[in-house]
Amino acid sequence: MREPDLIAIKEVGQIGETIRRTQFSVIEELATMRHALPIIPALLLGLLALPAAAQDIEKGKDINGVCAACHGQYGPGGKKGEYPRIAGQRAAYLEDQLRSFRLRKRMNIPMFPYTQERELSDEDIKDVSAYLAGIELPTKWPQFKDNDDALTRLTAMEKVMIVPRAEGNVDNGKAIYQKHCASCHGKTGKGRGKFPMLIGQYTNYLMKQMDAYVKGERPHDDNDSRGILVEFKTSDMQDILAYLTTLQDSQQ
Ligand code: HEC
Numbered sequence: 001m002r003e004p005d006l007i008a009i010k011e012v013g014q015i016g017e018t019i020r021r022t023q024f025s026v027i028e029e030l031a032t033m034r035h036a037l038p039i040i041p042a043l044l045l046g047l048l049a050l051p052a053a054a055q056d057i058e059k060g061k062d063i064n065g066v067c068a069a070c071h072g073q074y075g076p077g078g079k080k081g082e083y084p085r086i087a088g089q090r091a092a093y094l095e096d097q098l099r100s101f102r103l104r105k106r107m108n109i110p111m112f113p114y115t116q117e118r119e120l121s122d123e124d125i126k127d128v129s130a131y132l133a134g135i136e137l138p139t140k141w142p143q144f145k146d147n148d149d150a151l152t153r154l155t156a157m158e159k160v161m162i163v164p165r166a167e168g169n170v171d172n173g174k175a176i177y178q179k180h181c182a183s184c185h186g187k188t189g190k191g192r193g194k195f196p197m198l199i200g201q202y203t204n205y206l207m208k209q210m211d212a213y214v215k216g217e218r219p220h221d222d223n224d225s226r227g228i229l230v231e232f233k234t235s236d237m238q239d240i241l242a243y244l245t246t247l248q249d250s251q252q
């Protein structure tokens with residue numbers, strides 16, 4: 001037999017072994033779970049209380065197939081922030097933005113055809129948002145086990161998203177952020193309710209959005225049409241962005 005065939009057979013054997021081991025550990029886990037039965041109803045109730053449970057995540061995953069052409073399979077965005085990251089963003093915010101694109105309240109020429117009513121119904125918007133919100137993009141390189149196969153490794157590596165540190169005065173950025181932004185975007189930049197997560201997003205994308213708010217092209221908050229951002233100099237905004245890039249590790 002030729003060398004590559006042998007390697008292939010060995011690999012198939014290894015995959016089989018991995019599957020067997022996984023099955024075994026599932027059985028083992030189920031066995032130990034019998035002792036933990038009383039907590040299961042509580043767990044189920046907890047799951048039912050999550051609003052996302054009402055959404056069809058599988059359907060959301062299908063819909064994301066279209067979005068992936070620009071935002072990537074796991075929603076990390078790309079082209080240095082021309083396409084923003086949408087994975088792990090808050091579901092309520094994603095829904096809001098998709099509806100604004102559809103209404104043309106927020107202009108997005110590349111996305112407009114994908115958000116028209118016949119393409120993306122209200123239910124679709126909820127499903128795809130729930131799916132995307134649930135994707136976690138780690139900020140650290142994964143540690144592999146010896147028996148992890150090539151596909152597992154590749155998938156894990158593809159999901160890693162680390163926004164490079166941005167230049168700026170981090171102390172000044174921190175002071176402004178914590179005083180003026182944290183009340184809505186959260187102390188660690190993860191967002192809150194419908195207020196978007198800002199950490200883990202491309203710096204130049206965020207800068208472009210702040211510019212759009214200041215110019216009145218996109219409404220930021222309810223204070224006035226341009227919102228709180230008009231109060232700050234461009235250099236302050238750069239400092240805020242520099243500070244946000246230091247916060248990514250607290251994401252996990
Ligand atoms: C043809 C390319 C393209 C496709 C396909 C596409 N998008 Fe986008 N999307 C963009 C671009 C470009 C932007 C950034 C617009 C801007 O700069 O304001 C964007 C922005 C967004 C935003 C706003 C992100 C934020 O943080 O403000 C969301 C949410 C979004 N897209 C979701 C989706 C979903 C869901 C789909 C699939 C139904 C999709 N997109 C399909 C190009 C695309």
Ligand code: HEC
Pocket residue numbers: 096176177180181182183184185194195196197198201206207209210218219220221222228229232240
């Ligand atoms: C009163 C609540 C509130 C405060 C305070 C606030 N924001 Fe926002 N921010 C919002 C809302 C709401 C949105 C989404 C707006 C929309 O629908 O376009 C947003 C969106 C953003 C976005 C765009 C995110 C994206 O993915 O497109 C950036 C950047 C941003 N805010 C930066 C800031 C900064 C910097 C500060 C502090 C100087 C700040 N915000 C303070 C409510 C707030």
